[in-house]
Amino acid sequence: MNSIAFFKHPDARILFAKIDYALKDGVHIQNRPHQAHLFRFIEKNEESLKAFYEEFYGVYLTREGETVEKYYYIAFDHNSRGNIPLEHRYFFPNEYVIVAFMVYKIIYIDGYVDLSSVSKLQKIIRHDYEDLKPDLYRTLAKAKKDKTTKVHDENIDKIVSDALKEFAKIGWIILDNDTFDPLPAFTRITKMYSEYINNLEDWLGKDEIS
Amino acid sequence: MSGADFDFFSEITKENIYELLYPKKEVGLAIVWLYQRSSRGDFPDSTFKEADIHEALDSVRFRPKHQPQRNSIEYYNKIIADLQEYFIRYDDEKQVYRFKEYANEFCTRTLATLKANFDPTQIEKICKKLTKELIEAETKEKIKDWLSITFDEFKPVLRQQIDFIERQIDNSVLKLRQKINDNKQAKIVQNLKEIDDRFDDIRSQNKELRAAFREFSIIKKYLQERSMSIDDEEIGDLIYSTLQFFQEMKRLLSSVDNQLDRIQPKIKQLFSNLNKPLFNTNIERFLRFLLDNSQIKTEKSKKLLEFPFGISKVEILRQLIKFSIVERRKDLFPAKSLKKIRYSENQASKQKAQQNARNRFIRQDIINGYLNRIHIDLKKKSEVKFSDYFFEALYKNDLHLAVELAYRVIRDKKIYDWRLDLSTQNDYSKQSKNVAIRKMIIRRAK
Numbered sequence: 141m142n143s144i145a146f147f148k149h150p151d152a153r154i155l156f157a158k159i160d161y162a163l164k165d166g167v168h169i170q171n172r173p174h175q176a177h178l179f180r181f182i183e184k185n186e187e188s189l190k191a192f193y194e195e196f197y198g199v200y201l202t203r204e205g206e207t208v209e210k211y212y213y214i215a216f217d218h219n220s221r222g223n224i225p226l227e228h229r230y231f232f233p234n235e236y237v238i239v240a241f242m243v244y245k246i247i248y249i250d251g252y253v254d255l256s257s258v259s260k261l262q263k264i265i266r267h268d269y270e271d272l273k274p275d276l277y278r279t280l281a282k283a284k285k286d287k288t289t290k291v292h293d294e295n296i297d298k299i300v301s302d303a304l305k306e307f308a309k310i311g312w313i314i315l316d317n318d319t320f321d322p323l324p325a326f327t328r329i330t331k332m333y334s335e336y337i338n339n340l341e342d343w344l345g346k347d348e349i350s
Numbered sequence: 351m352s353g354a355d356f357d358f359f360s361e362i363t364k365e366n367i368y369e370l371l372y373p374k375k376e377v378g379l380a381i382v383w384l385y386q387r388s389s390r391g392d393f394p395d396s397t398f399k400e401a402d403i404h405e406a407l408d409s410v411r412f413r414p415k416h417q418p419q420r421n422s423i424e425y426y427n428k429i430i431a432d433l434q435e436y437f438i439r440y441d442d443e444k445q446v447y448r449f450k451e452y453a454n455e456f457c458t459r460t461l462a463t464l465k466a467n468f469d470p471t472q473i474e475k476i477c478k479k480l481t482k483e484l485i486e487a488e489t490k491e492k493i494k495d496w497l498s499i500t501f502d503e504f505k506p507v508l509r510q511q512i513d514f515i516e517r518q519i520d521n522s523v524l525k526l527r528q529k530i531n532d533n534k535q536a537k538i539v540q541n542l543k544e545i546d547d548r549f550d551d552i553r554s555q556n557k558e559l560r561a562a563f564r565e566f567s568i569i570k571k572y573l574q575e576r577s578m579s580i581d582d583e584e585i586g587d588l589i590y591s592t593l594q595f596f597q598e599m600k601r602l603l604s605s606v607d608n609q610l611d612r613i614q615p616k617i618k619q620l621f622s623n624l625n626k627p628l629f630n631t632n633i634e635r636f637l638r639f640l641l642d643n644s645q646i647k648t649e650k651s652k653k654l655l656e657f658p659f660g661i662s663k664v665e666i667l668r669q670l671i672k673f674s675i676v677e678r679r680k681d682l683f684p685a686k687s688l689k690k691i692r693y694s695e696n697q698a699s700k701q702k703a704q705q706n707a708r709n710r711f712i713r714q715d716i717i718n719g720y721l722n723r724i725h726i727d728l729k730k731k732s733e734v735k736f737s738d739y740f741f742e743a744l745y746k747n748d749l750h751l752a753v754e755l756a757y758r759v760i761r762d763k764k765i766y767d768w769r770l771d772l773s774t775q776n777d778y779s780k781q782s783k784n785v786a787i788r789k790m791i792i793r794r795a796k
Binding site for chain 1: 519609619
């Protein structure tokens with residue numbers, strides 16, 4: 141049966157359990173030094189592993205990105221949730237989604253390509269976007285509009301650093317104390333919401349978007 | 351004078367020394383103006399006249415506005431007098447001026463920093479020369495000179511090269527951001543491509559610089575070997591600081607590499623985004639929409655952020671299962687140790703016990719004494735009566751000793767080679783008629 145062909149791979153004994161645990165923990169696996177051996181195994185056994193997860197768990201081993209940006213992760217079906225019990229599914233706090241979009245915007249849209257310090261990121265989010273500031277404080281720090289205090293600043297910093305820790309856990313970034321580096325899988329945040337992003341007008345009606 | 355005795359700070363704050371070393375802008379610029387003309391060869395013999403200095407000051411537009419024209423000569427004279435302290439030297443025979451070394455340094459340093467010519471081949475050449483000179487420096491004094499003079503002069507040249515690379519990175523990043531902000535430009539992608547190429551250049555420059563630094567490992571090894579055989583504290587310190595310098599350069603070079611490693615993938619992503627400008631705009635609009643329309647809901651005193659209706663949350667698979675490992679941990683459940691009883695030493699009891707032991711030895715000696723007497727007596731007589739010894743022991747010593755003596759006679763008879771004849775009759779003590787033992791005759795066996 142194809143779905144267990146990867147068991148015969150010589151490295152399966154050493155690597156499969158690690159890969160299986162990582163994937164089921166929501167980790168994105170890409171061709172970067174810290175995951176390279178796992179990535180290569182998946183790449184070599186892609187078809188068989190895909191069949192395995194689909195057949196036994198009802199979830200999908202998914203590949204995204206091209207060439208060096210390629211990454212793998214486990215995705216749910218849009219409609220069913222496969223054989224994964226509810227308690228094994230985890231929802232990102234929505235604040236983290238906002239942090240992810242902010243990081244994406246700062247680096248990949250506004251071009252802060254030299255940004256790799258967590259504390260600098262926190263400062264940029266707090267200071268550099270005047271137009272977004274009131275809503276950032278409202279949504280992330282739970283501050284009432286136009287009334288921000290030092291406590292709110294600290295809340296923002298904490299949410300940002302908590303979010304980065306979570307991103308590091310699922311292989312979106314590498315985090316090392318104050319230093320962070322986005323990995324290819326980080327761009328998945330835009331893909332997750334691409335339905336909305338690509339069809340903003342249709343989805344909301346043209347009037348509602350500023 | 352050694353560096354330790356010289357207080358740089360207090361020295362420079364004396365009188366107007368600082369002002370003389372760092373003249374005000376107009377004067378500094380005039381020096382640069384002269385330097386540039388001189389290096390172009392405009393002044394024969396590298397000398398210049400007072401009129402040249404005036405021209406320099408005029409050309410940098412130094413003329414106090416509130417002063418009438420005729421007074422400016424006095425100002426110029428004052429400036430020229432000040433400059434003579436560190437910058438220029440007056441040759442009164444020929445009535446010309448020439449630069450002092452400080453002025454040369456002042457200009458060349460600044461020039462090198464600004465011009466920032468990247469020249470790893472130059473570094474490589476200097477490194478090779480340094481190695482050669484070091485190997486030729488055979489005496490202690492020569493090594494010391496190499497460390498404190500030759501190598502020291504070379505340090506700023508190296509640092510400048512790395513500074514230059516770092517500055518290029520910063521400038522390129524800044525330029526990149528400016529171009530993005532200014533994205534009405536039709537040529538943005540092409541512009542950014544140029545910047546990306548610039549990063550590639552910087553990386554290869556860094557690589558070249560690193561290659562030029564290879565010579566360092568030879569110098570380093572040589573210095574380490576030499577330091578083993580030279581027993582001189584000052585040279586030891588100099589070698590140490592030179593090795594530290596190599597470490598610092600190495601760290602700087604790899605930090606440049608790290609910086610580039612971080613920046614370049616992000617630029618690639620930026621490019622792919624620029625090719626789909628609508629997607630970018632939409633991401634920003636979507637983020638704006640989320641920020642504007644998400645609501646804070648309080649649930650069980652916890653504030654939760656809710657996205658506008660219809661927007662799904664990010665769902666991620668996460669195993670909760672952790673293997674239950676039943677383990678008897680040694681640190682939590684250590685083997686029960688047996689209670690150890692420690693007896694405290696009681697000096698009185700100890701002495702008593704020792705005295706008892708000593709007494710027992712003494713008693714053994716006494717018994718042995720009786721046995722020896724019997725033995726000797728048996729050499730004179732053919733037989734002896736045991737009761738004589740027994741009663742003697744009984745009255746001289748005690749009953750206990752006498753009984754022990756009897757036991758020893760019976761036990762050790764073979765050792766002494768005795769024959770014992772017991773009879774049913776009793777021998778009575780002479781002292782007391784109530785005390786008697788069975789009659790026992792001891793004879794020699796042969």
